[in-house]
Amino acid sequence: MAEDNKKKKKPRSKANGEGTIWQEKRNGKTYYRGAYVIGYDADGKPLRKLFSSYKKQDVIDKMADYKSQMNNGLIPTSDKMTLEQWFHTWLFEFRINNLKDTSFERYEGVYRNYIKGTSLGKKKLIEIRTADIQAYYNMLSEQGKSTNVIKTLNKHLKTCMNDAIKQGYIMRNYCSLVTMPKNTTNELEDDNEITFFTPEEQQQFLDSLDKHRNKALFVLALGSGLRLGELMGLKWEDIDLKNNTVSVTRAISQLSKVAKDGSRTWSILEHPPKTKSSIRTIPIPSNVSKELKRHKKQQDKEILKHGDLYQKNGLVFCTELGNYIDTRNLTRSYARALSRADIQHKKFHSMRHTYATRLFEADVPIKTVQKLMGHSDITTTMNIYTHVMPEKMTEDVQKLNRLFK
Structure with a gap:
């Protein structure tokens, strides 16, 4: 009997090219769900925007409305993708073939050291604002990172976010509005410091x-x-x-x-x-x-x-x-x-x-x-x-x- 109460899924189908729609059983009733693939995470797994209703036409209408707004730039194509996920996808899918090896190495270093696993990297892409970026840069400065390091990070992040705008994921690039923090610590040897032997x-x-x-x-x-x-x-x-x-x-x-x-x-x-x-x-x-x-x-x-x-x-x-x-x-x-x-x-x-x-x-x-x-x-x-x-x-x-x- 318990087996009969489990959700039964029917094969997924397309609804007039409007994404993927499938049906499930809930409380003995037919329940419809739809999804768009709106990106991929750092492991290459698809990120989906989901829609649901007990009426199939409602799902079709919701998906059509979402797609229309998305195409007109009124909403981002992903409301779950994090900055870390987007930066990884952008780097390994969009830029890997048109960056020189040396440039790609620099971008990958920025991702690995300052985006992956960080407080800023874990934030949803569509929720990032100037205050979030500013707070992160201030924290890096307090940890002893030089202004040049933070400027380089902001330069690379700004390029990444500009492409997120082109892809319709976000509406604005807030990297342009941050203020570069001044060093609060004296580093033993700054990258640009000139040292020599007596x-x-x-x-x-x-x-x-x-x-x-x-x-x-x-x-x-x-x-x-x-x-x-x-x-x-x-x-x-x-x-x-x-x-x-x-x-x-x-x-x-x-x-x-x-x-x-x-x-x-x-x-x-x-x-x-x-x-x-x-x-x-x-x-x-x-x-x-x-x-x-x-x-x-x-x-x-x-x-x-x-x-x-x-x-x-x-x-x-x-x-x-x-x-x-x-x-x-x-x-x-x-x-x-x-x-x-x-x-x-x-x-x-x-x-x-x-x-x-x-x-x-x-x-x-x-x-x-x-x-x-x-x-x-x-x-x-x-x-x-x-x-x-x-x-x-x-x-x-x-x-x-x-x-x-």
């Missing part, structure tokens, strides 16, 4: 690198100002040890590709340098050339040792088997080397700033430094100069003392 720290670091596998790489970084990706992309054909020059013609980026299920695979992307100005040939100190020669001899021994197992890619800096170095492992190796040298941690990029600083200290003209660094805009060079040279400028101004005897 001459004493540089010598202390170099002295500590005896027999270190990456010694030549660190020496060249300090002696050429090359970016990490440019160093990793160097091949021996780019090095002229006779004339002491290095040619920068390519760079390497390590990318993580994320699938819809969250699985991650790493790949190496070889590409032209950052800008046209980054394609350059620069002289290097003869002592740096000597270190590269020692490095080449050691690499030749490894080629003989491993034979056919060695990947002959012609890379200057590589693993013992000739493969690309994992940049994460390299930066960890660099951090450990700093620690062993008893030097406070500095970003890998600080070696590039250190190179520019030594040039300024040697009174090399700023225009020359710009070309050596591969800056497309001299303003970038000037920014480094004004950050790192206060002592030098003070010293130079003191030379005016002779005029006031």
